Amino acid sequence: MLRVGVMVSGGGTNLQAILDAMEKGKLSNVEIAVVISNNPGAYALERARNHGIPAVSLSPKDFSVREAFEEALLEQVDSYHLDLIVLAGFLVKIPEKMVEKYEGRIINIHPSLIPSFCGVGYYGLKVHEAALTRGVKVTGATVHYVDSGMDTGPILLQKAVEVKEGDTPETLQKRVMEEAEWVILPEAIGWIADREAKG
Numbered sequence: 001m002l003r004v005g006v007m008v009s010g011g012g013t014n015l016q017a018i019l020d021a022m023e024k025g026k027l028s029n030v031e032i033a034v035v036i037s038n039n040p041g042a043y044a045l046e047r048a049r050n051h052g053i054p055a056v057s058l059s060p061k062d063f064s065v066r067e068a069f070e071e072a073l074l075e076q077v078d079s080y081h082l083d084l085i086v087l088a089g090f091l092v093k094i095p096e097k098m099v100e101k102y103e104g105r106i107i108n109i110h111p112s113l114i115p116s117f118c119g120v121g122y123y124g125l126k127v128h129e130a131a132l133t134r135g136v137k138v139t140g141a142t143v144h145y146v147d148s149g150m151d152t153g154p155i156l157l158q159k160a161v162e163v164k165e166g167d168t169p170e171t172l173q174k175r176v177m178e179e180a181e182w183v184i185l186p187e188a189i190g191w192i193a194d195r196e197a198k199g
């Protein structure tokens with residue numbers, strides 16, 4: 001059984017896609033052990049609670065210095081003995097020590113076809129604004145392993161989505177989430193779970 005921790009900052013629709021895939025039997029050998037957010041008001045925490053999953057919030061604002069937050073975050077993560085950490089819209093940079101300690105065991109979902117529209121400053125609607133400004137005809141989403149960079153780790157899965165005439169950043173974001181993110185994130189976790197089950 002793959003013990004998974006999901007780190008979130010917002011609405012949690014990617015978390016919901018994982019939970020739905022588990023419920024439909026499309027994702028097995030996975031247990032969501034904890035959902036952690038830097039934002040106590042994140043609706044993603046509500047989604048976790050609705051499923052009886054421990055929902056923990058830990059914000060840099062709760063600490064006088066960044067190092068204290070990073071230490072507390074790593075301690076919290078360690079306490080759940082996780083096999084995989086999934087960043088699903090987590091907007092806080094993962095501490096260096098945590099990236100090293102969990103190397104190869106942290107994945108992130110990004111709403112573009114990396115290497116396009118990624119890196120510092122590319123998050124949320126900004127990604128789709130940039131895609132529309134550039135005039136790309138195809139965009140999509142990427143699941144990648146997290147390394148010490150920003151959206152630079154090895155790519156695991158990608159799924160393309162057509163940009164339609166008249167798209168706004170909002171309509172494009174919705175299509176990328178529905179047609180790509182919510183498909184490849186559960187798929188990636190399932191792939192890792194199967195690989196772990198095979199030993």
Ligand code: GRF
Pocket residue numbers: 008009010011012013014015044088089090109110111124177181
């Ligand atoms: C998603 O668009 C994801 O690609 C990005 O942050 C957003 C999170 O949305 N990293 P949600 O909280 O899963 O609804």
